[in-house]
Amino acid sequence: MAEQQDTPAGGWTVAVQTDAVRTEFRRPSQARITVRAGKSEVVVxxxxxxxxxxxxxxxxxAGDGVPDGAHLHLEAGVGLTGGSAGLVLERDDEA
Structure with missing residues (x-):
């Protein structure tokens, strides 16, 4: 179960509850992240x-108790600047 909470300054916090572990992802309002995907490379x-x-x-x-497969989607306008390619950060303990 995920819940997003906007902060007063325009940032956000996303809290995710899995089993007994609560995980929070934070992005301050001043953060600017752009992802560009080319033919042979990705630029962040x-x-x-x-x-x-x-x-x-x-x-x-990477935290203790975070399950394999836990992930965060960042998209243009939601964690990334407008026009960005989408980015998924995922934990894979079998890699």
Whole structure:
């Protein structure tokens, strides 16, 4: 079960409850993240707040008790700047 909560400054927090583990993903309003997908590479551009937000998402997914397959979808206008390609961050313990 996921619930999104907008913060007063325009950022957001998404909380996910799985079994006994509550996971929260946060993105401050100042974070700017853009994803461009080319033929042979993907470029992730971000300001300092955006890089910290991405790092926080990855650390959250790597946390103890977070199940295999847990993931976060980032899309243009929802976590990413307009015009961005979609990005999925997923935990895969069998990789």
């Amino acid at each position: 551009e971000a300001n300092a707040d955006g890089l910290r937000a991405l790092a926080g998402h990855l650390v959250t997914l």
